Amino acid sequence: MTQRRAFHLILANNLLQNLVNFTVWFALVFWAFLETRSVFVTGMIGGIYLVLGAGLAPWFGSLVDHHAKRAVMLWSSAASFGLYAIALAVVLMAPPAALTVVAGAGLWVFTGIAMLGVIAGNLRMIALPTLVTALIPPDERDKANGLVGMVSGLGFLITSAISGFLVAWDGMRGTLVLALVATILAFGHMLTIRLDEPRAEPAEGDAPRRIDLSGTLATISAVPGLGALILFACFNNLLGGVFMALMDAYGLSLMSVEAWGLLWAGASSAFIVSGAIIARRGLGPNPLRTLMLVNLAVWLVAALFSVQSSILLLGLGCVLWLFLSPFAEAAEQTALQQVVPYERQGRVFGFAQAVENSAAPLMSVLTGPVTQFWAIPLMTDGVGAQAVGAWYGTGPERGMALVFTLAGLAGMALTLAAMASPYYRALSAAVREAGSQGVGAPR
Numbered sequence: 001m002t003q004r005r006a007f008h009l010i011l012a013n014n015l016l017q018n019l020v021n022f023t024v025w026f027a028l029v030f031w032a033f034l035e036t037r038s039v040f041v042t043g044m045i046g047g048i049y050l051v052l053g054a055g056l057a058p059w060f061g062s063l064v065d066h067h068a069k070r071a072v073m074l075w076s077s078a079a080s081f082g083l084y085a086i087a088l089a090v091v092l093m094a095p096p097a098a099l100t101v102v103a104g105a106g107l108w109v110f111t112g113i114a115m116l117g118v119i120a121g122n123l124r125m126i127a128l129p130t131l132v133t134a135l136i137p138p139d140e141r142d143k144a145n146g147l148v149g150m151v152s153g154l155g156f157l158i159t160s161a162i163s164g165f166l167v168a169w170d171g172m173r174g175t176l177v178l179a180l181v182a183t184i185l186a187f188g189h190m191l192t193i194r195l196d197e198p199r200a201e202p203a204e205g206d207a208p209r210r211i212d213l214s215g216t217l218a219t220i221s222a223v224p225g226l227g228a229l230i231l232f233a234c235f236n237n238l239l240g241g242v243f244m245a246l247m248d249a250y251g252l253s254l255m256s257v258e259a260w261g262l263l264w265a266g267a268s269s270a271f272i273v274s275g276a277i278i279a280r281r282g283l284g285p286n287p288l289r290t291l292m293l294v295n296l297a298v299w300l301v302a303a304l305f306s307v308q309s310s311i312l313l314l315g316l317g318c319v320l321w322l323f324l325s326p327f328a329e330a331a332e333q334t335a336l337q338q339v340v341p342y343e344r345q346g347r348v349f350g351f352a353q354a355v356e357n358s359a360a361p362l363m364s365v366l367t368g369p370v371t372q373f374w375a376i377p378l379m380t381d382g383v384g385a386q387a388v389g390a391w392y393g394t395g396p397e398r399g400m401a402l403v404f405t406l407a408g409l410a411g412m413a414l415t416l417a418a419m420a421s422p423y424y425r426a427l428s429a430a431v432r433e434a435g436s437q438g439v440g441a442p443r
Helices: 003-036 039-066 069-093 105-119 122-135 138-191 213-221 226-236 238-254 257-281 287-304 311-339 342-380 383-392 396-419 422-437
Strands: none
Touching: 003 039, 003 069, 003 105, 003 122, 003 138, 003 238, 003 257, 039 069, 039 105, 039 122, 039 238, 039 342, 069 105, 069 122, 069 138, 105 138, 122 138, 122 311, 122 342, 138 257, 138 311, 213 226, 213 342, 226 311, 226 422, 238 257, 238 311, 238 342, 238 396, 257 311, 287 311, 287 396, 287 422, 311 342, 342 383, 342 396, 383 396, 396 422
């Protein structure tokens, strides 16, 4: 089996497992909001998910570096299966009312178990970019990263379409049954893939089976501007926290759960289109410049898509956001693959995931209560409604919209400051030099 064919089979397998995990995640958030009608709950769910994901990411990265990537992906599916099975048992045995009380333990125990099943899939998300490094030549990695983004977009499209209908049909019970069946299929398919992956030699001073945070930090600090890139992505993920806390609640305030799922499905096709464009044309001569310009555009979309309570504007905002996101993700991954030694890429990707995601849970946890107890009253019958309600609108969804607008304006200012910094120029030079020398290639 050729390396390229093996990579394509791995992508197909990831698509199947991503379908499972995305479906459970979308359905869980939809179900929680519809049962409780509280953006506090959706904000807390998003925050808990990201805290757990960020906390486990360094360990996941160590597993990826110290073990065969195919084995890691099999472990990921097995862990998700076990956790989804426990979550299903909770649904079947607990009284239905016990899982819908915000102040009760049942809701949070159930959502925590289900989220851990989804988080187990993050092992795959860390392992996959290291396989791009191992299996794809340096001058084609940006295009391979585009394929990865396209597969993720296809997963979003399908799961967005079916999650709303699954929740409307059978709540979380039917969703988890489907997840268990599909996870078995993903595990079985992975067993059939024969992957001739290179063995990463231990880095100098690297102890086996060790997270080695100090060595990871030394690797990052050795590349000019790399730490600044990770920090910038950390602050940029503040938008992810706002969206995770409010996007579903905002959408479900304007339409039914089935219609919201279909809107996400249609918008997710933009994810596929942008992934296909990257896979065909790459990211251009300066992927970091592409990253910054794309982030500027994303924040602008966040500031504008909710200026009126319009399903058309909401749909357009989702399309633009999902179209632009793969460019940012592929640009960051390409830079890391170029400048980080292969034997440490799992830990660096894991560390970057942990640091970048650290902003999102904080923002998600803060956004839910702030929106519920400040922005919504402000725009319902408070000073904000009296001052701008005549053209901006009033009501709970306008409180959510105000938070989107303020976050977008702040993000645009942050991106412009990052583009003017010396760290941006230093990392651009390091990426160009590393690409010519093949620094990230496996030894």
